[in-house]
Amino acid sequence: MVGTEVLRRPGGYAVQVLAVAACYYAAARLGLLRQLSVEGAVVTPIWPPTGVAVAALLILGLRCWPGITLGALFAVMSLTTFRVDVLGTLAGQTAAPVCAALLLRRARFHTDLGRLRDGLVLVFLGAMSAMLISSTVGVGLLVLAGKLNAAHFWPVWLAWWVGDAMGVLLVTPLLLSLHGARWPPPLARWKEATALAVVACILVPVAIYTSISPLFLVYPLIIWAALRFQLVGSMLCALLTSVLATVAATDGAGSFAGLSPIEIMAKLQAFNGAMALTALLLSALITEQRNTRRSVEKACQELVEVLQHLTAGEAPPPRAQPGPEGAGEPDDRP
Structure with missing residues (x-):
């Protein structure tokens, strides 16, 4: 992904948005390679774009959300023609990862996933909770448009929700770990x-x-x-x-x-x-x-x-001053 330093260059924000859109679209095309039919509706068991979107928002910030919408538009338009209900799908596909990023920030999530708490927060807030938005909006629009029988709402909704959640569980941690990893890795390993x-x-x-x-x-x-x-x-x-x-x-x-x-x-x-x-x-x-x-x-x-x-x-040597993150506060006790 394009680093945050690109924002300082002329047109850097546009480049960042386009890069997020390209990554989202590429992940969508990979996810569409394998599909399953549930009650007449075609779903993907794993939807990687949700993982790409959440990772982009955590690494680059919430300003890159137009790239998610743009990438989702390209993905939808590669499957069907533009209709009014497509706008609802785009809203759901954008709102879910944005909500996930906001929930993770509020829970003080660390992108290095160096705590068990971070893993639990990503699972329950980033994947299971936030992805309820995209699955509910997406399947609801299918029912309203007459493309899905209302009696089949819950099986399709469950498959859609799990596919989006799996994208976050599998792709987001990998992208975050690769972003924070040391390159090149030690040759001894x-x-x-x-x-x-x-x-x-x-x-x-x-x-x-x-x-x-x-x-x-x-x-x-x-x-x-x-x-x-x-x-x-x-x-x-x-x-x-x-x-x-x-x-x-x-x-x-x-x-x-x-x-x-x-x-x-x-x-x-x-x-x-x-x-x-x-x-x-x-x-x-x-x-x-x-x-x-x-x-x-x-x-x-x-x-x-x-x-x-x-x-x-x-005399003992002076203790190191706290770093920029506030770690290692000096001991003022006598």
């Missing part, structure tokens, strides 16, 4: 990362396309990725697994063979949701514990230095 990628490319297709449905085999892989590579590794594994599971589900192959469309959607979304939650929350918990350990180790090291100076009869 490449061997293990390569081994993890090879195992994932072998194990995940076996777990998904085997008729005995051993989907549980992917969880040790997710745990390995979370323990060793935190959020980036676990979410990459989760995204790979989710994409392959979606392909198998739409083809009615492997673990999804012989199931009805409703059963396929239920099984796929239950699996994707459980896997994404495991990857996100486990990696956030591990990151929080490691940050806590580093803080304790740093405090112990500073205490040892102070004791050494006191033992030698010297």
Whole structure:
């Protein structure tokens, strides 16, 4: 994505909006590659643009919201002609990620996802709560336009809501972690990362396309990725697994063979949701514990230095002044 420093250049805001629109549209085209039919309505099991939109708003700020609307317009116009009800769809697709960003900011969400609290906030506020807007508006417009029977509202609404929420759970954490990652990564980890990628490319297709449905085999892989590579590794594994599971589900192959469309959607979304939650929350918990350990180790090291100076009869060195984020407030006690 285009960085915030682009705003300082002439026409920088327009470039930023167009970049968000392009990313949204590209994610939409990827999401439309695989679709399922629920009660006569075509839905996508994973809708990546919602994840792209929420990440863009968190990284670039709320000013980039026109890019979401523009990208959604391009995506809708690639499927149908412009009508009045398209404006309602665009409003829902824009309002949902904007609401998610506002809720996350109000909850003091940290984009590095370094706390378990951040993972929980992203799940319950960013994904499950905010995406109620897009699913309700979208399915409601289908009913009002006569394209969907009112009796089928809830099954289609549930599929739409889960697809939007899965986009946030799978795509937003990955984009946020990649934005905050150090580049290039340390070379010492490449061997293990390569081994993890090879195992994932072998194990995940076996777990998904085997008729005995051993989907549980992917969880040790997710745990390995979370323990060793935190959020980036676990979410990459989760995204790979989710994409392959979606392909198998739409083809009615492997673990999804012989199931009805409703059963396929239920099984796929239950699996994707459980896997994404495991990857996100486990990696956030591990990151929080490691940050806590580093803080304790740093405090112990500073205490040892102070004791050494006191033992030698010297004045202890002055403590570091607080940084721009207000961390490390000086101790005014006697």
